[in-house]
Amino acid sequence: MDALGELTAALPDHVVVTDPERIEKYRWDRSQDPNTGTPVAVVRAEDAEQVQVAVRWAAAHRVPVVPRGAGSGLSGGSSAVDGGIVISLERMTAVEIDPTCQVAVVEPGAYNKDVKAAAAEQGLWYPPDPSSYEFCSIGGNVATNAGGLCCVKYGVTTDYVLGLDVVLADGSLVRLGGKRIKDVAGLSLLKLFVGSEGTLGIVTRAILRLVPAQQERSTLVATFGSPTVAAEAVVAIRSRLRPSMLELMDQPSIRAVEQHRSMGLDVDAGALLVAQSDAPGTSRTEEIALMEKACRDTGATEVFVTDDADEGEQFVQARRMVIPAVEELGALMLEDVGVPVPRLPELLAAVAEVAREQDLSIPVIAHAGDGNTHPLIVVPRDDDAAHLRALQAFDDIMHAAIRLDGTITGEHGVGRTKKSALPEQLGPDVLALNQRVKDALDPDGILNPGAIL
Missing domain, CATH: 3.40.462.40 (FAD-linked oxidase, cap domain/gating helix)
Structure with a gap:
């Protein structure tokens, strides 16, 4: 059996897509990056375990992995790469509201608007508010630390992330944080993954802080x-x-x-x-x-x-x-x-x-x-x-x-379209520190290669 056959056999029917016509829609994000490649397959994962299976296979065969949410990104962060696989999280859409803890437990494929709607039914509100909130996914929001129209007062995605489940480059799954409002046990690894654009791990679940419904405006x-x-x-x-x-x-x-x-x-x-x-x-x-x-x-x-x-x-x-x-x-x-x-x-x-x-x-x-x-x-x-x-x-x-003492990206992410300017903003020492973190968590460089660094 060839390597791709191993992946297909390890997952349920219809999870792995290899037909070129069906793959086409998973190649691009909204930026329409002209350097987008062609993957050998798309894994339309239904749960975290299937994400783990796909990443373990990719690690064993040194195959690049591009995580993908709704494809609404604007900086080429989910553009496919030649010879790699895309792990699509579009099927993982569960949203559960805990009104007592005032949190939402959300799978990465759920849309921002769905979290808002579910929270509103409990008299609560999820403030991060990208212009694309009707069609952008929570996984993508976490990956880019998305902001939006309300962030001037209410902050950006990282201000609402209390917990994450993340599949690492070797296929292992770690659970960071939880429903706790305050937690300083250990290094702040949770925040490391917010805004990392799938280069350090793949988010399979997020615990998001909610607040009481917004007042009259x-x-x-x-x-x-x-x-x-x-x-x-x-x-x-x-x-x-x-x-x-x-x-x-x-x-x-x-x-x-x-x-x-x-x-x-x-x-x-x-x-x-x-x-x-x-x-x-x-x-x-x-x-x-x-x-x-x-x-x-x-x-x-x-x-x-x-x-x-x-x-x-x-x-x-x-x-x-x-x-x-x-x-x-x-x-x-x-x-x-x-x-x-x-x-x-x-x-x-x-x-x-x-x-x-x-x-x-x-x-x-x-x-x-x-x-x-x-x-x-x-x-x-x-x-x-x-x-x-x-x-x-x-x-x-x-x-x-x-x-002007500014930044090349406030909320869309560096992706692939902005990485050429990153060295100028960060300088050599900070850029090298970024690379050391990447190398520590993804030593073979299989997670979203070409994005950010």
Whole structure:
């Protein structure tokens, strides 16, 4: 029996996929990394034991393993590699809520939205809130330490991970953490795996902290003459407040949304801020008033405030809609750079300069309250020259963020598309330390090779 036959025989029928047509959909993530390879098989695991079987087989035969959740990643972190296998976790979708401990026990293939919905039935809330929450998986969220629209106040995925089950590179399974709120026994290995993008192990179960359901929200929408002026308002707001949401859209992203679906946005505005407060009682009114003053003082052309939840949600949905709307304009290279909040105006100015230099459209959206931006580099289809300029723009934006004491990725992960800039950000000593950790946990380098390092 050949090696692949051994894998197929070791697992139940229909778990291992080798048909080229069926494999095709498991090759790519949403970044559409052009260097994506072709795996020899896809293992559609149904439980942790099947993941262990597949990893043990891969370890024995020195075969690369790429873990995959929903395939919604934006940095090539789950792009397949030639000659390897993909372990798809899409079938592992169980969600169990423990309302007494206020935790969710979740398999990695469950969608973020499913965890939110299950928690809501118990009067609880899972705050991490990527724009893709309706179709991104918890495993992918853990792998990239995903954030989203609510993280300015409520934090990112790592702030909610209390426990993980992880299959290591030799096929063994370790259980880290648990339902305990406080636990400092041993080294903080749990957090090591959050954000590791499947390079250190494969998450097969997560225990996630939940919080009481979010309170009523008020929404503020302000328009500005330019993104940099809007960013100055963000700096003014964040110097005094931590709103529950503070999002930015520039004019090209506003216009793309309106072209995609009319939402009543001001297409003549240079930029738009969508802010929310969920502070209790009169504190919410006070927070909104302070945000309104900061916007007006920094030059807002219009400020609109509503306490109507449905009306406020329409503006939030418009912000979530930007990426699919911009995708209609051409192929995208999606950036994810961040800086300290006071340097946000400089970063937006730098992105605008890159767009001018490379003669490209680069709409920008941002989790502005965190200083985390998503420049969306639009590449006209079938234009090779524009594609080369876009590659340069992608690099230039990362270098600009680093110069401003920032990061090449705030929440999408390094994956394969951003790894070239990692040495500049980390420096040789920290990069070498990363490699030592990788080598210790995956000495043969079979787990997601080519991602991050």
